[in-house]
Amino acid sequence: MIILTLAAVVAVIEPWILPFPPERVQIQLTNAAPFTTEYLLGGDKFGRDILSELIAGTRDAILASLILTSIAVGLGTAFGLVAGYFGGIIDTVCTWVFGVLIAVPGIILLIALYTLIDISMPVAMAALGVLSSTGIFYLVRSLTRNVRNEPYVDAARVSGLSNLRIVGRHVLLAIRGPIVILAAFLAGGALAVSAGLDFLGLGDSSKASWGSILNDAFGNYYIAPWQLIWPGLTLGLVMASFVILGNAMRDAMEGTYIKPSARARRREVAEALRHAGIREQDREAGGSAPTERSDALLDVSDLRVGYRNGDSLRSVIRGVSFQVRTGEVLGLVGESGSGKTQTVFSALGLLPESAIVIGGSIRLDGHELLGRSERELSRFRGAQMAYVPQEPMSNLDPSFRVGPQIVEGIRVQTDLGRREATSLALDMLEKVGIRDPRRTFRSYPHEISGGMAQRVLIAAAIACKPKLLIADEPTTALDVTVQAEVLDLLRDLQQEFRMGVLIVTHNLGVVADLCDRVIVMREGEIVETGDVGDVLKRPSHEYTKTLLDSLLDEAEPKTESPSREESARV
Numbered sequence: 001m002i003i004l005t006l007a008a009v010v011a012v013i014e015p016w017i018l019p020f021p022p023e024r025v026q027i028q029l030t031n032a033a034p035f036t037t038e039y040l041l042g043g044d045k046f047g048r049d050i051l052s053e054l055i056a057g058t059r060d061a062i063l064a065s066l067i068l069t070s071i072a073v074g075l076g077t078a079f080g081l082v083a084g085y086f087g088g089i090i091d092t093v094c095t096w097v098f099g100v101l102i103a104v105p106g107i108i109l110l111i112a113l114y115t116l117i118d119i120s121m122p123v124a125m126a127a128l129g130v131l132s133s134t135g136i137f138y139l140v141r142s143l144t145r146n147v148r149n150e151p152y153v154d155a156a157r158v159s160g161l162s163n164l165r166i167v168g169r170h171v172l173l174a175i176r177g178p179i180v181i182l183a184a185f186l187a188g189g190a191l192a193v194s195a196g197l198d199f200l201g202l203g204d205s206s207k208a209s210w211g212s213i214l215n216d217a218f219g220n221y222y223i224a225p226w227q228l229i230w231p232g233l234t235l236g237l238v239m240a241s242f243v244i245l246g247n248a249m250r251d252a253m254e255g256t257y258i259k260p261s262a263r264a265r266r267r268e269v270a271e272a273l274r275h276a277g278i279r280e281q282d283r284e285a286g287g288s289a290p291t292e293r294s295d296a297l298l299d300v301s302d303l304r305v306g307y308r309n310g311d312s313l314r315s316v317i318r319g320v321s322f323q324v325r326t327g328e329v330l331g332l333v334g335e336s337g338s339g340k341t342q343t344v345f346s347a348l349g350l351l352p353e354s355a356i357v358i359g360g361s362i363r364l365d366g367h368e369l370l371g372r373s374e375r376e377l378s379r380f381r382g383a384q385m386a387y388v389p390q391e392p393m394s395n396l397d398p399s400f401r402v403g404p405q406i407v408e409g410i411r412v413q414t415d416l417g418r419r420e421a422t423s424l425a426l427d428m429l430e431k432v433g434i435r436d437p438r439r440t441f442r443s444y445p446h447e448i449s450g451g452m453a454q455r456v457l458i459a460a461a462i463a464c465k466p467k468l469l470i471a472d473e474p475t476t477a478l479d480v481t482v483q484a485e486v487l488d489l490l491r492d493l494q495q496e497f498r499m500g501v502l503i504v505t506h507n508l509g510v511v512a513d514l515c516d517r518v519i520v521m522r523e524g525e526i527v528e529t530g531d532v533g534d535v536l537k538r539p540s541h542e543y544t545k546t547l548l549d550s551l552l553d554e555a556e557p558k559t560e561s562p563s564r565e566e567s568a569r570v
């Protein structure tokens with residue numbers, strides 16, 4: 001860091017600190033030894049001061065490094081983010097263009113350009129920057145693909161943030177570590193390349209440069225071998241400083257890159273299948289045309305969702321229909337894999353790209369949600385429907401303090417200024433039972449407990465007073481005492497705000513505690529629905545009885561469902 005700062009300072013104040021003009025020749029000091037004459041580092045074979053030449057070459061060396069690195073990082077990062085985040089055709093085009101760039105032999109091209117049209121150093125470095133952006137592009141693209149399905153990115157999407165903001169703030173911040181490190185290595189490499197070109201005599205011969213000093217010393221090797229030391233040492237020290245800086249940054253930022261979750265990896269595999277020729281969303285569903293109004297707040301009708309499995313389509317939601325009314329709490333229960341999350345993700349617009357909505361409709365307050373673009377959906381999320389996820393910790397962006405994440409969502413959904421949004425966020429934190437809202441507001445996610453993180457997410461979800469709150473297993477990741485507190489909190493808030501609540505759970509105890517009505521799902525279908533009291537007292541389906549039995553046994557709900565034949569007998 002000290003060496004790099006020194007080099008940068010020398011580059012700026014170079015004209016004022018030169019001991020001698022670098023081109024001044026004193027024949028009597030030709031090959032003068034270092035520390036013996038007025039030339040501190042000695043004289044070169046023409047009688048010029050080596051120290052003055054080194055100082056004079058610093059500005060161009062740093063400039064070359066800056067131009068190449070900033071163009072490579074700027075281009076690679078921008079296109080990598082866009083390709084990785086949006087995928088599809090944008091990704092295909094970007095990957096193709098950068099694939100072509102990677103095949104261009106940069107140094108040979110530069111030598112040809114220098115020889116044929118005598119380009120200037122900044123132009124040469126800019127051209128090399130464009131060619132070097134491929135490494136950054138592929139790095140950023142792959143990191144972005146891993147991060148884009150992380151729960152906290154989904155959470156940002158659900159809170160209504162635009163894609164630009166999500167990419168610029170949440171994704172870029174999560175992946176910044178590796179980019180900074182690669183940029184430091186690129187900067188060192190750029191120095192070597194520019195010195196190498198000058199060494200070959202391709203640069204501006206009227207100006208002193210580190211490469212040309214090295215070249216002069218090399219030609220004079222048998223007479224004054226020590227002349228190689230100074231340019232070699234300067235180049236080596238600055239390049240090594242860049243590499244050490246890169247390593248130090250990697251150590252400092254270790255852990256800031258969030259590893260892809262199993263879910264994200266599963267999605268990537270599915271996405272690869274889609275690229276192998278699988279059709280995108282089936283547009284039979286929904287559409288954005290206005291539809292007839294229904295009394296229900298959320299009206300899901302004949303929803304069918306599937307995933308391509310080789311040549312066949314595997315249905316995971318098979319004709320699901322239900323309604324959530326204003327002020328009502330509806331529980332969605334079922335064994336693992338029964339389709340609860342896929343159902344609520346269909347409403348929230350969070351299904352992975354590989355999902356195919358085969359048919360049906362989901363209306364929120366009379367407005368069809370299926371088939372809408374991200375931009376259109378963001379008008380509904382946050383203000384109209386909000387989401388409380390299963391894993392509170394992974395739904396908070398670890399790079400930001402808790403408070404600004406709530407404020408950000410509020411400001412996107414309302415006209416409030418920063419100050420008012422901050423005060424609303426603090427009020428909400430207090431409302432969800434956080435004792436010291438200001439302290440929590442200023443904390444990073446890793447500084448708060450899981451229960452507190454879930455309270456924070458509930459505060460963020462209800463801040464804009466949504467009509468519908470969707471909670472996906474909101475207590476599963478919490479310990480038992482905290483579970484009860486969070487359920488109490490949800491009940492109180494639901495009554496205070498008169499929200500419709502759709503709560504996903506595999507736990508009939510939660511249903512009994514919180515819900516007015518319940519839907520029991522199995523293998524993508526609804527097998528039983530009704531008022532909680534009726535369903536729990538007189539379950540009509542064998543599978544519901546199995547779930548109830550496991551609850552009464554005080555055991556985990558059984559995940560083995562009765563066979564279809566057995567169910568059919570009921």
Ligand SMILES: Nc1ncnc2c1ncn2[C@@H]1O[C@H](COP(=O)(O)OP(=O)(O)OP(=O)(O)O)[C@@H](O)[C@H]1O
Pocket residue numbers: 266267270307316334335336337338339340341342343352354506
């Ligand atoms: N990306 C995907 N690709 C293929 N199949 C998927 C994908 N995501 C989910 N599924 C399948 O959809 C079905 C329903 O999954 P879903 O996550 O909705 O279940 P769930 O009832 O919410 O289970 P859990 O309680 O374990 O979260 C499962 O069989 C699952 O394997």
